[in-house]
Amino acid sequence: MNRLHMFKSNGAKAGGIIVLLFVCIGIFAPWLAPSDPLQIHMEHKLSMPSWEYPLGTDHLGRCVLSRLVYGTRTSLYYSLMVLAAVFSISIPVGLLAGYVGGIVDHLIMRVIDILLAFPSLILSLAVTAVLGPSMKNLLISFAVVWWAGYARVIRSMVLQIKESDYIMAAKAGGATHLQIILRHILLNAARPILVLASIEIGTIMLSIAGLSFLGLGAQPPTPEWGVMLNDSRPYIQTEPRLLLYPGLAIMLSVLGFNLLGEGLRKPGQKEEL
């Protein structure tokens, strides 16, 4: 697959641009935000857009635009952390189950079956409930619950790769198990895993913002889109614009990642996925 080929479709291009834009906003948040996202100005509360506050202020007089900009950072950072945590469990487990096979595979798959029997959000909620609501605990609860589904996908990738001729050749050449796993299987599974990650990150962002919206993730006054949306709920009748911005930010970023993920998958689908 040509590296540039995957950006052929317009959808993927649009998705790539949106994602790049959000990533830039996240990285350069301190330079882009017009004011401090945490600074409370009760005298300016719920004010309309102005030169000082381009998108107006919220119920505590904080600059909405600055909170949105910093919220990008929060969302992207935690989504990547969840992704990293989930994959750091699911990749070794999937490799182990797929490569070793036999009783190990059987046991791992039973555990995965059990975890997948729980509706994923519900088990995450329960773990968050036990640990107490905070962003760190949300991260733990996602990692503990969500690795199972990915491990199953990675296992089936490994099973497929294991049967290929070059693995046989590597074995015949006297490669050790570790060499085969790291150099041949993991390297060949890397691209499908990346595609999987880019498809899934949208879902992760939605879930993080959703639980923060419920009050079980990021805690106020953290600038986070879900928290902002929840803050705007009491003002739905008087200041509906407050619920417009964070929702739009969540939708656009998720849309970008979904478009990108689909674009990445399509050309590769014929060969690998």
Place this chain on the structure above:
Amino acid sequence: MGLNIILRYLLQRLMQIIPVLLGISCITFGLMHLTPGDPAEIMLRADGIKPTLEATRAARHALGLDGPIHMQFVHWLYRVFHLDLGKSYRSGLPVWEELMSRFPATVLLSGSSLLTAILIALPLGIGSALYPGSLLDRLGRACALFSVSMPGYWLGLLLIYYGAVKLKWFPMMGMEGWSSVILPACTLGFGMAGIYIRLIRTSLLEVLGKLYIKAARAKGLREWQVISGHALRNALLPSLTLLGIHTGGLLGGSVIVESIFSWPGIGRYAVEAIFAKDYTVIQGYVLIMAVAVVLINVAVDLLHQLLNPRIRLR
């Protein structure tokens, strides 16, 4: 296909889920033991009793929390089998009854959301498969993309704003009268519709290329007969499986949507329990939901076998 074979298949599947159910109960039981604080003490405080050493010991005995952990598990499992999930710390009422009293509201919402999803997805999915590249196909694709990217909690708030605040057609929240179910059902239904649109489109396109469709056409059947009688029957099977999975998830109560619309269902109750640290309720909720999902999956598998003549029951 004889009734005998179906029963045997059902029995086989039920045997298979026993280890899964056992695992589920282990996890749910273990969850309680991770909770900070002593449940016996929390319960005493909730009842307004001073947790003296003796009172705590008695309460622990009553809760089956004395003795080695495996015996506690056995006791707990025994009580679960008798539908005794303990009492809510907050209200002191049996958890099973509390959950069941909120179940009808959740079932009503789940049913209407699935109906909404199907009403959106069926015409768009079928239309876009029959006329690929058409305006309908593009509409279907856009709808599917927005459906998976739109945060349900935001859509819910927007619907409240337009439907309840501006137009005043629907009540803002709660469950009063038939019109109150429309906004939450649309929120949940639209969120699910996207996957169905895509699934129906791809599976119908795939089926339409099959030889038996060619045979049906060659037989001289009208096009609508080919589509409805031969193509759709096969193309909708994957959606049925997904429908089963969604039903399981929905019965857990859409935690977020029920919270937004103050829907008196099981999901909102669970969220309230989480904030109140009502651990017995959380435990009961997680257990019931997981078991329900497992059982629904068995039911869907069975339905799948019955409807698809080409899958032979082993």
